Amino acid sequence: MLDEQLAVVLEEADDARLRSLVSETPLATHDYVEIQRHADAMTRAHLAMASTSLTSSPAGRPALEGGELELMATAERARCHRRR
Numbered sequence: 001m002l003d004e005q006l007a008v009v010l011e012e013a014d015d016a017r018l019r020s021l022v023s024e025t026p027l028a029t030h031d032y033v034e035i036q037r038h039a040d041a042m043t044r045a046h047l048a049m050a051s052t053s054l055t056s057s058p059a060g061r062p063a064l065e066g067g068e069l070e071l072m073a074t075a076e077r078a079r080c081h082r083r084r
Helices: 002-023 026-056 066-083
Strands: none
Touching: 002 026
């Protein structure tokens, strides 16, 4: 469930980034900054939960499922993309 929420927020942040670039208005930029802060906070929380599950998973069971790994990779790519 949290994975889906994070994916939606990351997509919303990317859309807001594009809107702020196209419109070039202070309001669109403000909206993007606020949404991006929320996305960054959710990403940090998700990564913290994932690292906790990595250290506390029982032996013989993968700590992260494929979808979780893909979501973490997507979040990291989005974070790197914003730095450009």
